[in-house]
Amino acid sequence: MAKNVCIITEYRNGDFRRVTHEVASEGRRIADALGTGLVAVALGSGISAKAPDLGKYGVDKVYVVDDPALEYYLAGVFVPVIAEVLKQLDPAAVLLPASVDGRDLGARLGARMNVTLLQDVIEVVVGDDGKIKAKWPMFSGKCFAWCEWADGVPPLLSIRPNIMQTQLLDESRKAEIEAASAPIPKPRASVLKYELDTSGKVELTEAEIIVSGGRGMKDAANYAMLEDLAGQLGAAVGASRAAVDSGWRPHSDQVGQTGKVVNPNLYIAVGISGAIQHLAGMGYSKYIVAVNKDADAPIFTKADYGIIEDLFTFVPALTEEVKKLKNS
Amino acid sequence: MNIVVIIKQTPDTETVIRLAPDNKRIVTSDIKWIINPYDEFAIEAALRLKEKHGGTVTVISFGAQRVVEALRTALAMGADDAVLIDDPQMRDADFLRVTRALVAAAKEKNPDIIFIGSRTVDYDQGQRGAILAEMLGWPHFALAISMESDGKDITIERPIEGGKVTLKAPLPVLVTFGGSHAVWNPRYASLPGIMKAKKKPLAVKKLTDLGLDPADFSPDKARIRITSLELPPQRKAGKIIDGGLDTSGKARELVKLLREEARVI
Numbered sequence: 001m002a003k004n005v006c007i008i009t010e011y012r013n014g015d016f017r018r019v020t021h022e023v024a025s026e027g028r029r030i031a032d033a034l035g036t037g038l039v040a041v042a043l044g045s046g047i048s049a050k051a052p053d054l055g056k057y058g059v060d061k062v063y064v065v066d067d068p069a070l071e072y073y074l075a076g077v078f079v080p081v082i083a084e085v086l087k088q089l090d091p092a093a094v095l096l097p098a099s100v101d102g103r104d105l106g107a108r109l110g111a112r113m114n115v116t117l118l119q120d121v122i123e124v125v126v127g128d129d130g131k132i133k134a135k136w137p138m139f140s141g142k143c144f145a146w147c148e149w150a151d152g153v154p155p156l157l158s159i160r161p162n163i164m165q166t167q168l169l170d171e172s173r174k175a176e177i178e179a180a181s182a183p184i185p186k187p188r189a190s191v192l193k194y195e196l197d198t199s200g201k202v203e204l205t206e207a208e209i210i211v212s213g214g215r216g217m218k219d220a221a222n223y224a225m226l227e228d229l230a231g232q233l234g235a236a237v238g239a240s241r242a243a244v245d246s247g248w249r250p251h252s253d254q255v256g257q258t259g260k261v262v263n264p265n266l267y268i269a270v271g272i273s274g275a276i277q278h279l280a281g282m283g284y285s286k287y288i289v290a291v292n293k294d295a296d297a298p299i300f301t302k303a304d305y306g307i308i309e310d311l312f313t314f315v316p317a318l319t320e321e322v323k324k325l326k327n328s
Numbered sequence: 329m330n331i332v333v334i335i336k337q338t339p340d341t342e343t344v345i346r347l348a349p350d351n352k353r354i355v356t357s358d359i360k361w362i363i364n365p366y367d368e369f370a371i372e373a374a375l376r377l378k379e380k381h382g383g384t385v386t387v388i389s390f391g392a393q394r395v396v397e398a399l400r401t402a403l404a405m406g407a408d409d410a411v412l413i414d415d416p417q418m419r420d421a422d423f424l425r426v427t428r429a430l431v432a433a434a435k436e437k438n439p440d441i442i443f444i445g446s447r448t449v450d451y452d453q454g455q456r457g458a459i460l461a462e463m464l465g466w467p468h469f470a471l472a473i474s475m476e477s478d479g480k481d482i483t484i485e486r487p488i489e490g491g492k493v494t495l496k497a498p499l500p501v502l503v504t505f506g507g508s509h510a511v512w513n514p515r516y517a518s519l520p521g522i523m524k525a526k527k528k529p530l531a532v533k534k535l536t537d538l539g540l541d542p543a544d545f546s547p548d549k550a551r552i553r554i555t556s557l558e559l560p561p562q563r564k565a566g567k568i569i570d571g572g573l574d575t576s577g578k579a580r581e582l583v584k585l586l587r588e589e590a591r592v593i
């Protein structure tokens with residue numbers, strides 16, 4: 001029998017993270033192209049109850065390791081357990097999320113199993129000969145590279161969140177479950193604190209819409225205006241390096257080559273000039289709107305829609321119009 | 329405390345990327361080279377640790393002779409010595425093998441702790457740290473945005489999607505540095521620093537000097553290879569919404585376009 005394609009899930013706070021469904025859907029597509037099944041390796045505390053739901057996204061069978069010691073991701077625990085399960089499964093290819101933890105896990109797993117991980121993949125093709133090729137953005141997206149693995153090396157790839165289409169196959173489809181056996185090592189590292197923002201703030205790398213402010217915002221307090229607009233749109237708020245360096249926004253909001261690389265459907269750049277490092281981080285957005293009072297700002301050369309206006313008058317007007325739309 | 333920092337020289341973030349005619353490499357002839365920004369954060373963290381607890385900071389890199397400049401900059405910032413692995417046999421080596429050479433060079437320094445950037449701004453793979461740690465059999469903490477150590481244990485904070493985790497472990501640990509300039513604010517090389525750096529030790533090593541077999545690094549042993557590069561589709565300037573409209577008129581028009589043309593809201 002042909003070897004299966006395998007995904008590694010990411011589970012947090014009692015549920016699979018959305019990116020897991022994206023990875024499953026892409027895994028299903030690859031498995032179909034190879035004419036094989038799709039299996040998953042799922043680690044977590046209390047994960048067994050949810051695991052059958054992965055069937056909806058095309059997973060045939062889930063190998064579950066359900067243990068209280070797997071509440072939080074720690075490389076020292078997850079890597080040996082997953083490596084052991086994968087050794088038994090001997091899959092044709094392994095996919096996992098290029099999330100914060102997934103990237104960490106994948107790199108270490110690749111080294112342990114002596115296969116090479118390709119991180120942050122945005123496109124996968126399967127040739128007629130069954131060979132897998134994958135594409136990833138280098139230089140924060142200023143250039144793309146296609147890669148292939150040597151014969152006999154099973155591809156290991158982490159999939160960038162928010163890129164692959166989620167395919168809900170069938171609401172009632174259930175995956176088969178099997179408890180996988182692997183010893184769970186005692187970690188040398190310990191989790192002192194695990195703090196999640198419960199305000200419902202949208203994570204930049206997973207946001208559909210981002211409203212981002214730059215030096216033009218002039219002051220930390222003025223971001224309330226962007227928060228307002230973002231609230232109406234269900235958007236996340238981002239920032240340029242200039243705004244972060246000025247201390248107006250936390251570093252975790254920085255978009256760009258030394259910040260986050262984002263891929264929303266809509267990116268609204270407010271008071272941002274469009275430096276090459278900033279463009280590198282958001283150039284992959286489906287639609288870009290620029291609001292800037294300087295008609296010569298480079299951001300306008302990349303924007304689908306440009307507004308040459310003072311942001312302090314335009315942003316409130318835009319928020320008003322969005323409100324009207326939402327109420328109509 | 330022996331602190332080792334692994335750095336890479338990357339193209340300046342200002343660089344406009346152009347492809348060589350074979351579409352397999354980028355044009356490097358007119359590139360300005362810098363220390364990978366995240367590796368600079370790692371150097372800064374190492375120097376702060378040394379200022380607190382004493383010890384030495386060794387910077388290690390792999391690459392062509394031009395990388396000497398990056399190492400000298402690190403020495404000028406305050407590192408004590410440097411090692412460059414420069415071996416033509418490694419030119420096309422893949423991630424795992426480059427890292428194996430870096431591990432061999434790091435081991436020679438008996439490190440208590442290793443610092444490295446969380447990713448390089450050229451390949452953007454964010455793998456080196458985790459691979460290095462795996463090869464050493466050490467724990468690693470990735471994407472640190474803070475770092476405290478008393479010389480025995482180390483505590484870091486690491487951002488995750490929508491939150492933050494605080495981790496602690498006894499040394500040895502490898503730490504990869506995330507955050508941004510605002511978090512680490514890496515120091516500049518001072519003029520006296522630059523003068524002193526000229527006299528600091530900088531060793532250049534080949535694979536055999538590190539006890540590695542060059543045959544293991546031959547291009548045909550690569551487990552992954554780049555088959556082609558491509559540039560992203562050029563984004564073109566779209567429309568400027570004007571049409572003699574006033575501010576709320578433009579806002580209304582934008583909402584209409586986003587709704588009906590782009591269909592994103």
Ligand SMILES: Cc1cc2nc3c(=O)[nH]c(=O)nc-3n(C[C@H](O)[C@H](O)[C@H](O)COP(=O)(O)OP(=O)(O)OC[C@H]3O[C@@H](n4cnc5c(N)ncnc54)[C@H](O)[C@@H]3O)c2cc1C
Pocket residue numbers: 213214215216217239240241242243254255256257258259260270271272273274275276277278281291292293294297309310311312341365
């Ligand atoms: C190593 C390195 C890494 C970097 N990494 C990043 C990165 O990851 N992300 C990043 O963003 N940058 C990065 N940069 C910095 C980058 O080069 C720019 O300096 C930065 O992006 C500029 O931010 P900005 O557009 O907000 O500010 P500016 O360039 O100052 O632009 C402000 C804009 O606001 C407009 N404006 C001002 N007032 C108003 C108003 N009232 N109404 C409307 N418009 C107004 C102005 O016309 C101007 O265009 C990096 C730089 C280096 C050297």
Ligand SMILES: Nc1ncnc2c1ncn2[C@@H]1O[C@H](COP(=O)(O)O)[C@@H](O)[C@H]1O
Pocket residue numbers: 334335336337388389390391422423424426427430445446447448449451452453454455456457
């Ligand atoms: N001097 C260097 N130090 C570390 N990695 C290097 C160096 N030169 C090249 N590399 C390669 O660059 C890759 C991408 O780096 P990263 O994005 O950090 O994973 C690494 O995995 C190495 O293969």
